[in-house]
Amino acid sequence: MSISVQNISKSFKNKTALSDISFEVKEGELFGLIGPDGAGKTTLFRILTTLLIPNKGEATIANFDIIKDYKSIRNNVGYMPGRFSLYQDLTVEENLEFFATIFGTTIEENYDLIKDIYVQIEPFKKRRAGKLSGGMKQKLALSCALIHKPKVLFLDEPTTGVDPVSRKEFWEMLKRLQTKGITILVSTPYMDEAALCDRIALIQDGKILEIDTPREIVKHYPKTIYNVKAANMYLLIESLNIYKHKYSVYPFGEFVHYTDSRTNFNPEDLKLYLKTKNLKNISIEITQATIEDTFMELAK
Amino acid sequence: MKRFIGFIKKEFYHIFRDKRSLFILFGMPIAQIMLFGFAITNEINNVDIAILNNSKDATTEEIINKLNSSSYFSIKEFIQNENEIEAIFKKGHVKAVLNFEADFSKKLSTKNNANVQIITDATDPNTANTISNYVSAILQNYTQTINKNVTITYQIIPKTRMVYNQELKSVFMFVPGVMTIILMLVSAMMTSISITREKELGTMEILLVSPLKPFQVIVGKVVPYIFLSIVNAIIIIILSIFVFNMPVQGSLFLLGIESILFIITSLSLGILISTVSVTQQTAMMISLMGLMLPVILLSGFIFPITSMPLPLQIISNIIPAKWFIIIVKGIMLKGVGFTFIWKETLILVGMTLFFIVLSTKKYKIRLE
Numbered sequence: 001m002s003i004s005v006q007n008i009s010k011s012f013k014n015k016t017a018l019s020d021i022s023f024e025v026k027e028g029e030l031f032g033l034i035g036p037d038g039a040g041k042t043t044l045f046r047i048l049t050t051l052l053i054p055n056k057g058e059a060t061i062a063n064f065d066i067i068k069d070y071k072s073i074r075n076n077v078g079y080m081p082g083r084f085s086l087y088q089d090l091t092v093e094e095n096l097e098f099f100a101t102i103f104g105t106t107i108e109e110n111y112d113l114i115k116d117i118y119v120q121i122e123p124f125k126k127r128r129a130g131k132l133s134g135g136m137k138q139k140l141a142l143s144c145a146l147i148h149k150p151k152v153l154f155l156d157e158p159t160t161g162v163d164p165v166s167r168k169e170f171w172e173m174l175k176r177l178q179t180k181g182i183t184i185l186v187s188t189p190y191m192d193e194a195a196l197c198d199r200i201a202l203i204q205d206g207k208i209l210e211i212d213t214p215r216e217i218v219k220h221y222p223k224t225i226y227n228v229k230a231a232n233m234y235l236l237i238e239s240l241n242i243y244k245h246k247y248s249v250y251p252f253g254e255f256v257h258y259t260d261s262r263t264n265f266n267p268e269d270l271k272l273y274l275k276t277k278n279l280k281n282i283s284i285e286i287t288q289a290t291i292e293d294t295f296m297e298l299a300k
Numbered sequence: 301m302k303r304f305i306g307f308i309k310k311e312f313y314h315i316f317r318d319k320r321s322l323f324i325l326f327g328m329p330i331a332q333i334m335l336f337g338f339a340i341t342n343e344i345n346n347v348d349i350a351i352l353n354n355s356k357d358a359t360t361e362e363i364i365n366k367l368n369s370s371s372y373f374s375i376k377e378f379i380q381n382e383n384e385i386e387a388i389f390k391k392g393h394v395k396a397v398l399n400f401e402a403d404f405s406k407k408l409s410t411k412n413n414a415n416v417q418i419i420t421d422a423t424d425p426n427t428a429n430t431i432s433n434y435v436s437a438i439l440q441n442y443t444q445t446i447n448k449n450v451t452i453t454y455q456i457i458p459k460t461r462m463v464y465n466q467e468l469k470s471v472f473m474f475v476p477g478v479m480t481i482i483l484m485l486v487s488a489m490m491t492s493i494s495i496t497r498e499k500e501l502g503t504m505e506i507l508l509v510s511p512l513k514p515f516q517v518i519v520g521k522v523v524p525y526i527f528l529s530i531v532n533a534i535i536i537i538i539l540s541i542f543v544f545n546m547p548v549q550g551s552l553f554l555l556g557i558e559s560i561l562f563i564i565t566s567l568s569l570g571i572l573i574s575t576v577s578v579t580q581q582t583a584m585m586i587s588l589m590g591l592m593l594p595v596i597l598l599s600g601f602i603f604p605i606t607s608m609p610l611p612l613q614i615i616s617n618i619i620p621a622k623w624f625i626i627i628v629k630g631i632m633l634k635g636v637g638f639t640f641i642w643k644e645t646l647i648l649v650g651m652t653l654f655f656i657v658l659s660t661k662k663y664k665i666r667l668e
Contacts (some may be wrong), residue, residue, distance in 0.1 A: 050508075051505060051666050052667055052668060070665075074509050074510060074511055080503050080507060082504065083502045084502075085502035087314070087505050089317045090310065094313060098307075101303055101306030102303045102306060103303075103510060104302070144506075159460065242385045
């Protein structure tokens, strides 16, 4: 096992940040921690990167204990904190060189590992890191975290505040890194990114709700979901919310995801009801549950 | 070792790219030494005085001429009666008034003594004191010249000599003090700020999750500032020698070694400050309030320690600057060798070790 976490709990003063977290990540796996802000993702990352000591529980990274062997772990992992944490007054090249040096390596030695990412920011290598755009900053931070060829890579919300195109590119890069045998633990608040992981853990309020592959996790969704659409979105949501048989109503892009509390639900009933509310162009179709639906259901 | 050099290289980038701290590093020493050297002074020069001459005879004229011809005083006004004294002080044009009694010459020749009153404006007590001393000295000098041919049977004549600073130049007193303040501030404040900056920007998190050992991080932070502080010390010494004609009676080499020791003391204090503060702002406040004030007030730089109340005298012992000022004054002014300052040196070494041990103990290998 590349990462093994057993019954980790952590609290700050009287606030519980993590309670009884356990999971395992196989070697070369891309494992996602999915959860909203304040779920405890960053605390978990800090514990696993030996920056914090848990109150309870044990964990090993690449078979090193996070407390006893913290020095070995620090030699073997790459860590990219949630906040951009490079030297803003150093240029792109100087940052990369600095991190290569402190890990006792050179840019040339591991260039093939970062090549795909670094070529995109290489044209700006003389630019100060503080003057880069959000997406480029993340690429540089990833290059710096990778330069020493770590066994395990920890990425804490790497795509927060990054534009959609860069986000997509970033995930493609992670997929490529995975093929090189690097275990990746990544956290994100974006549910659409979860589908790109091998396995995910849904986390909220310091507890893990579910761990499985993205495909399996949506199967756990207990109900049939309907995509409901009408001309007036606002009125539609309002009407659904006061419908006496509704179980859940979530806006989802151009649709509303609707589930009914009855077992013998007939969509035609709902259509009739909505018509009485003066809604036009009503369409109701069965759809697949998404990770977001599952998360909302579990988090209830 | 390569890691360490890489780290130091990075530190120099930080220093040279931050124009503000660079200005503090090199602008402050020059500005302060010039300020203290030229503007702040205890010496008197061409002080304006007024004369109330109630006798207007040969002797008083001669004394007035003597005063006027010295470079210390210039006579601004002659007033006619005592009521004007108060008014003239209130206008603030003169710092002192000399009041000769009536029939000055006559009394001197018949009764062998005559009175002159020196009234000084003591809103500035130091200057007032100095003025009255200077005037007394000139009067005494004059008395001696008129008594040349008379043999007085019994007479005690004190001959004062101010050793190590014959002309009582205040710059001699300020240079060691300013040097101490600057080395202390630059070393302690800059290191504590640069370490807390890493905490504040989150880069410390990455440095912790790297194979760099804590002492490598700290020493790497400190080394660049040792160099810069040495450059500063050299600038100050050169300025004081060539601009203010400050003597270096003792060994320049010893002065250099002692300065490096004090720089290291200050740096270790800076590290200690950074271990207890989380933000750059607190680090700066602690350095300024916690270091600058005690250094100025309690180190004996401006106020003599021996005239402080006992509790303050005791507290002054824990201020490293006090010992360094003794060392610098000893070497520069008295020209003493190591045998005379080994005790102070040992105290500084002890303090340095204490700070280093304490900060290594307090340095966190994790975030909390």
